[in-house]
Amino acid sequence: MREGEGPCLVLSGPGSGKTKTLVHRAAYLIEKGVSPSRIILITFTKKAAREMLSRIKVLTGKEGEKVYGGTFHHIGNLYLRRYANEAGLAPRFTILDEEDSKNLLSIILKEKGEKNLPKAPVVQKIISLSINSQKKIEEVVENFFPYLDKDTAENVSGVYELYRKRKEEGNLVDYDDLLLKWKELLLYPGVGEKISSDFLYILVDEYQDTNVLQDEIVEMLGRTNKNILVVGDDAQSIYSFRAADIGNILRFPKKYPDAKIFKLEDNYRSVPEILQMANRLIENNTEKLEKKLRSSLSSGKEPVIRSFSTAYEQARYIADIIERKSELSETAVLFRAHYQSIELEVELVKRNIPYVLRGGPRFFEKFHVKDLLAFLKILSNHRDETSWQRILTRIEGVGEVYAGKIVERIYQCENLESAMSREEEVFSLFAKEDIKKELQGMFTAFRESIGKTAPKAVDNFMNNFYEKYLHYTFEDARERKNDLKRVKELAENYESIEDMLAEFSLSEDYRDEERGSDKVTLSSVHQAKGLEWETVFIISLKDGYFPHGKALEEGLVEEERRLFYVAITRCKRELFLTYPVYDFKEKESLLPSRFLREIKDEDYLVEELPEDDVEEEGWEYF
Numbered sequence: 001m002r003e004g005e006g007p008c009l010v011l012s013g014p015g016s017g018k019t020k021t022l023v024h025r026a027a028y029l030i031e032k033g034v035s036p037s038r039i040i041l042i043t044f045t046k047k048a049a050r051e052m053l054s055r056i057k058v059l060t061g062k063e064g065e066k067v068y069g070g071t072f073h074h075i076g077n078l079y080l081r082r083y084a085n086e087a088g089l090a091p092r093f094t095i096l097d098e099e100d101s102k103n104l105l106s107i108i109l110k111e112k113g114e115k116n117l118p119k120a121p122v123v124q125k126i127i128s129l130s131i132n133s134q135k136k137i138e139e140v141v142e143n144f145f146p147y148l149d150k151d152t153a154e155n156v157s158g159v160y161e162l163y164r165k166r167k168e169e170g171n172l173v174d175y176d177d178l179l180l181k182w183k184e185l186l187l188y189p190g191v192g193e194k195i196s197s198d199f200l201y202i203l204v205d206e207y208q209d210t211n212v213l214q215d216e217i218v219e220m221l222g223r224t225n226k227n228i229l230v231v232g233d234d235a236q237s238i239y240s241f242r243a244a245d246i247g248n249i250l251r252f253p254k255k256y257p258d259a260k261i262f263k264l265e266d267n268y269r270s271v272p273e274i275l276q277m278a279n280r281l282i283e284n285n286t287e288k289l290e291k292k293l294r295s296s297l298s299s300g301k302e303p304v305i306r307s308f309s310t311a312y313e314q315a316r317y318i319a320d321i322i323e324r325k326s327e328l329s330e331t332a333v334l335f336r337a338h339y340q341s342i343e344l345e346v347e348l349v350k351r352n353i354p355y356v357l358r359g360g361p362r363f364f365e366k367f368h369v370k371d372l373l374a375f376l377k378i379l380s381n382h383r384d385e386t387s388w389q390r391i392l393t394r395i396e397g398v399g400e401v402y403a404g405k406i407v408e409r410i411y412q413c414e415n416l417e418s419a420m421s422r423e424e425e426v427f428s429l430f431a432k433e434d435i436k437k438e439l440q441g442m443f444t445a446f447r448e449s450i451g452k453t454a455p456k457a458v459d460n461f462m463n464n465f466y467e468k469y470l471h472y473t474f475e476d477a478r479e480r481k482n483d484l485k486r487v488k489e490l491a492e493n494y495e496s497i498e499d500m501l502a503e504f505s506l507s508e509d510y511r512d513e514e515r516g517s518d519k520v521t522l523s524s525v526h527q528a529k530g531l532e533w534e535t536v537f538i539i540s541l542k543d544g545y546f547p548h549g550k551a552l553e554e555g556l557v558e559e560e561r562r563l564f565y566v567a568i569t570r571c572k573r574e575l576f577l578t579y580p581v582y583d584f585k586e587k588e589s590l591l592p593s594r595f596l597r598e599i600k601d602e603d604y605l606v607e608e609l610p611e612d613d614v615e616e617e618g619w620e621y622f
Contacts, residue, residue, distance in 0.1 A: 007222075007256035008229040009207075009249070013293045014278075014569035015269030015532070018231050022203055023052050025229065026067055027059040029201055036060070038198065040221070041069035043205035049074070052205070068199070072214055073175055076182035079195065080173070086188050087181045089171060096167075096174040098124070104172075108162050115434065117155050118148065118472040125475035127160050131176040132211040132243040144241070147471050179213050186220040196224040207232030207252075211243040219255075228256075234289050235282050238526060238563045240556065250287060267293045267569075269532055271300030274575050278568045281599050285558045293569075303575040305596060311340075311540070311580045312493075315347040318537050318578070322353055322520055330534035332521040334567045336546035337479060338363060339486035340539060341522055348520070355520040359527035364504055368470065368480045372487055373504065375461050379449055380497050382416035391442065394469055397435040405429060420447045441465040454491035454500055458484065478550060525567045536571035538564075541579040541593040557594075564595050 012018035022041065030036050041056075043049045049070045057064035068075070077095065084091040096104065105120040117123070122145070129140045137160060141153040167173065173181065186192040202222050204210070207230035210218070222228035230252065237246040253259050267275055272295040279292050308314040318333060325331050335341050342363050348355050363369060371394065374387035385407050392403040406426050413419040423443045427436045445464035449457035462484065470477040494500035521533065540546060547560035568575065579592050 006226055007252070007259040008262065009252045009259055010229065010231040010262045010264065011289055011291050012231050012233050012264040013267060013291060014233065014236065014566070015267040016264035016293075017266075017268065018205070018233075018264065019048075019052060019055075021264065022205055022231055023055045023059065025203060026052075026056045026201075027064070030056075030060045030063055030067075034200060036063050036066035037068060038200040039067050039203065040075070040199045040201070041067055041203045041205070042072055042075060042218070043069070044071060044209060046071060046074070048205060072217070073178045076178035076217075079182055079185055080178065083185055083188075083191055086191050087185050088168075089173070089181070093171045093173055095178070096172055098175070101174045104166060105159065105163060108159055108166065112155075112159060112162070114155050116149070116151050117159065118152065122472065122475050123156055123159055126156050127163070128176050129243050130160075131180055132213050133245070134212045134216075145475075147477070179217065183213060183217050183220070186217065192220060193224065196221055200225050201227045202229065204228070204230040205232075208234050208237040208246060208249045209239055209244045210248045212245055212248075215245065215248040234287075235285075235291075235562055235565050236529065238529065238559060238566055240559055246287065246559075250289065253289075261289075263291045265291050265294050266296055268296050269572055270569060271295060271297050271573055273300055273302050274568060274571055274573075277303055277575075277599050278565055281561060281568065281595060282565050284598050285561055287558055300573050301575075303577060305577045305600075306579075307592065308578065308580045311343045312347075314539060314578050314580050315343040318344060318539070318576070319347045319351055319353065321535075321537075321576070322348075323351065325535065327534075328354065328518045328520045331537075332523060332528065332531075332533040332535070332570065333537045333539060334523055334525050334528055334570065335539050336525060336548055336563070337482060338366075338524060339479075339483045340545060342486055342490060344539070345522070353520060354518070355522050358521060358523035363483070366480075366483060368466075368474075369483055369487060371466065372458065372461060372484055373501065375445070375466075376454060376457060376497050376501060378446065379416065379457055380501060382413070382419055383411060394466075395435060395438040395442070397430065397432060398439075402429060416446060417450055420450075438465070454494065454497045455488045457497070458488040458491065525563050528570050529566055532570050532572055534572045535574040535576075536567070537576045537578060538567050539578050541577055541596055542581075542590045543593055544590070545579075546593050547595070561595060561598075564593075 010018075010021055012021060026036075026039055026041060029039055041049070041052060043052065053064070053067060053069045056067055070078075080087050080089060080093070081091065084093065102120040102124055105123050109117055109120060109123065118126075126137060126140055126145065129135075129144060130137045133140065135143075137157045138150070138153040141148050141156065167177070186195060199221060202218065204218055209232070218228060218230070230249070232249050234246055234249045237244060237249065240246070253261060270278075270293075275293040275295045282288065306317065308317060322328065322331055333341065333344060338357075341357075345355070345357075345363055357363075364373070371390060374384075374390040377384045377387040378391065388407045388410065389400060389403050392398050392406055393400065398406075406429070409422055409425060410419040413422065420443055423440070426443075427439060430436055430439070441464045445460040445466075448464070449460045452460070462481070466484075467481065470480050474480055491497075491500055521528075521531075523531075525538075538546075544552065546564065547557055551557060551560045577596065579590075579596070581590055581592075
């Protein structure tokens with residue numbers, strides 16, 4: 001037990017048994033006579049907390065039920081209930097879930113009536129990032145929402161003050177308050193010392209994912225007895241966009257100079273060839289804690305690096321291999337961003353290969369993609385009432401009733417060009433100038449797209465109307481714009497809007513719930529963390545895609561490298577790294593990802609394109 005006394009950092013590589021370490025540490029302490037009620041286990045998800053507490057109970061019997069465990073937010077709620085008065089709350093306070101929080105912010109935004117304000121989801125995200133990173137709202141806007149101006153940041157600060165007061169008046173707390181007020185409670189004279197002294201041992205899971213606020217809570221919890229054991233892997237810190245701070249784990253040995261460091265480097269998941277690649281990759285990071293993965297398995301297949309002329313060839317190659325697999329559920333295709341998987345989704349549908357997409361709807365079912373398709377459908381058929389309803393109601397102040405009145409007038413016209421000539425008649429339905437202005441932008445997009453190609457229509461849709469809507473409506477506007485950019489790229493391959501819509505509709509009609517459970521997994525790397533498969537494809541490995549262009553702009557290459565490391569280490573046996581060398585949209589050849597250059601090794605199986613397939617000379621292809 002002595003080895004685990006005081007501050008301890010357990011560096012746990014992927015597949016090395018992190019959960020087992022925490023569970024057995026708690027069980028060992030109980031076996032040595034430590035009261036389980038004086039052990040606190042903090043993790044990030046309810047599922048992880050349930051699994052660990054259940055395994056502790058299996059090892060220790062009923063005594064294990066007394067371990068104080070759960071997520072940061074769950075434990076924060078328990079303490080705020082116990083010390084509500086000290087936290088400035090009435091005992092029966094209500095917790096706002098994310099939807100409740102958005103609704104309250106929507107009410108405040110409507111009352112405030114400011115024009116230069118995003119919608120509730122964006123405001124909510126800005127406030128949350130500010131609280132969890134402990135940074136000013138102006139700094140958060142500058143770092144995470146650069147397309148919003150300085151006035152917007154000031155207005156959001158004003159909304160936050162109103163939101164905070166409204167919560168106080170209603171005895172309400174949101175998820176971020178559960179952490180913020182727990183921290184304040186730990187600073188409260190007498191109470192903070194009591195909570196800290198309650199626990200002899202503090203065990204923290206996934207420490208690399210903690211934000212500044214959570215790190216401060218852990219530090220204050222351990223200030224009395226000093227027995228803080230954190231488990232994590234700096235090489236898997238990939239959530240800075242959620243305010244996770246890799247500095248928490250990197251600084252741990254400096255914050256606690258007497259800290260003991262234990263390294264779990266034996267990997268029980270992947271063959272040596274895959275781990276050799278992962279080790280070589282992560283060596284290129286400068287901000288890291290040294291460790292090297294070792295495989296407990298016998299030698300296996302070398303990873304394959306493969307280039308293609310286009311993303312369509314990449315999709316066909318992957319589908320060819322998947323078709324030969326006997327167990328689809330042990331195969332995954334990973335990508336940096338969802339828009340990179342579209343060609344593959346279309347190819348899988350064509351071949352009737354069942355797949356499941358982690359972390360959201362299929363590409364053609366996404367909210368913003370369906371908006372764009374509705375715009376294109378109207379260009380093809382101006383009497384498409386469903387599409388008109390969808391597009392018109394994107395304008396704030398235009399509900400279903402007014403959309404119906406507009407559609408009535410459009411139905412009286414022989415074609416879209418004639419309908420657009422009646423815009424003044426449509427504008428007269430509304431008194432507010434901002435509604436008229438938005439409608440004018442939409443009608444301009446339609447007018448300028450009549451008779452034009454689908455790619456040109458997409459540009460008109462974005463430039464005249466939809467881009468501003470994305471920025472002020474969604475906190476992930478940039479990713480949504482990339483999705484629509486990819487639709488434009490796909491449109492280059494069709495002679496008409498009608499041909500494109502017909503093929504996309506087939507993809508929309510495909511539903512995985514109609515299939516069995518044996519399906520290929522398609523997933524972003526972020527959504528794949530914590531999972532594993534026998535066979536893994538990592539696709540579109542070219543600069544600007546992976547590493548992501550935004551990350552290159554913002555100097556986040558090391559986090560992108562960690563993300564690639566996570567992707568590689570999801571694989572047990574067969575790893576394929578692929579990329580297309582030509583971009584139809586930009587009409588240029590593309591450099592392979594810098595990460596591929598970093599891991600290049602003569603032992604890897606490199607499948608090169610025939611020389612005739614390379615569009616330009618001078619690039620180094622693998």
